[in-house]
Amino acid sequence: MPLSLKPVDGSFAVCRLAAGSALPEWFRPGPFATVSWTDDELSILCHDSQVPETVQCERGWRCLMLQGPFAFDQTGILLQVLQPLAEAKIGIFALSTFDTDYVLVKEHAFEATLQALVASGLTVGRGYAPDTELSR
Template identity: 45%
Template sequence: METTAYRLTLLPQPLAICQLEPDTPMPEWAWNSKFLTITRTPDEFSLLCDANLVPAGFRSEGGWRALKMEGPFEFTQIGVLASVLNPLAEAQVSILSIATYDTDYVLVAEPDLPTALAALAAAGHQVSE
């Protein structure tokens, strides 16, 4: 099966993923993030946000960079995320992924970014900053 080449944009700000207790109220500082995604389950409350906003003492892992897949994509499209994730897996780059209504974001640890960008380019994808 032939993979489709996609356009991606590297977002400028480093991000952090934070874990809070499931019943924790939304921290006010997080609303100032230019990139913010919130996931609350019965087991945990996670935020993905601008790394520079995370106060000391929060359980978090920073140093993530987001690649925005330039959409929008139809919900019926098949293999969109796989076309980007497969070259990254082959290059031994671990990822986090986030979906929104219109598009997907692939997060790569900052030290793996050069390898990720090279793998995506080799697969025919275009990445802009």
């Protein structure tokens, strides 16, 4: 059975706050959000609409969830998605949870992303078919 991906609704922002920052009051966990603290930064991924204009961020990301769960010893799962996107020269932002992986691409590349994934044999969403105008 081919790997299946599910589009996650919404437009997302990837934000960078200073190392040691507390979680900001504007952040509210939603259907999809993540927070990572490191010695170098605090990164937040959340819906675009939550992020104040003054925050350093990269806006306009669309998200695809790999339909897991996947065992930790299962190999090559993310590669099945990243390889066709690399060949199509589509940049990504990837992250993982306990059960699965998520791949984000910029909104302007979303249709090309879906086309590349379907062309590589992956299943995207329910009944997705590439836009025939864009695939010409």
